[in-house]
Amino acid sequence: xxxxxxxxxxTGQWLKKLDLKEYNELFKSYNGVEDILSLSERELKSLxxxxxxxxxxxxxxxxxxxxxxxx
Numbered sequence: 001x002x003x004x005x006x007x008x009x010x011t012g013q014w015l016k017k018l019d020l021k022e023y024n025e026l027f028k029s030y031n032g033v034e035d036i037l038s039l040s041e042r043e044l045k046s047l048x049x050x051x052x053x054x055x056x057x058x059x060x061x062x063x064x065x066x067x068x069x070x071x
Contacts, residue, residue: 009033009065018057023049037066 011027026048030036039047039062044055 011036014061018061020054020057023054033062033065034069037062037069 009032011030011033012021012024014033015021015023015027027036041055041059044058049055049058
């Protein structure tokens, strides 16, 4: 699985890369992935990501992206 990195990543592009486009509506209020980097798994669940494997996929990606953005 590849992850887009860079100064800005649209949440729609991020979800498409994760094959989780069904969550576009939940994340459309955010300007980009950089706005959700600090979300926890609990927060993802409260946003409406009920499927635990989908949350795990998102969290794995967010951990990788946090590392990239922190550099």
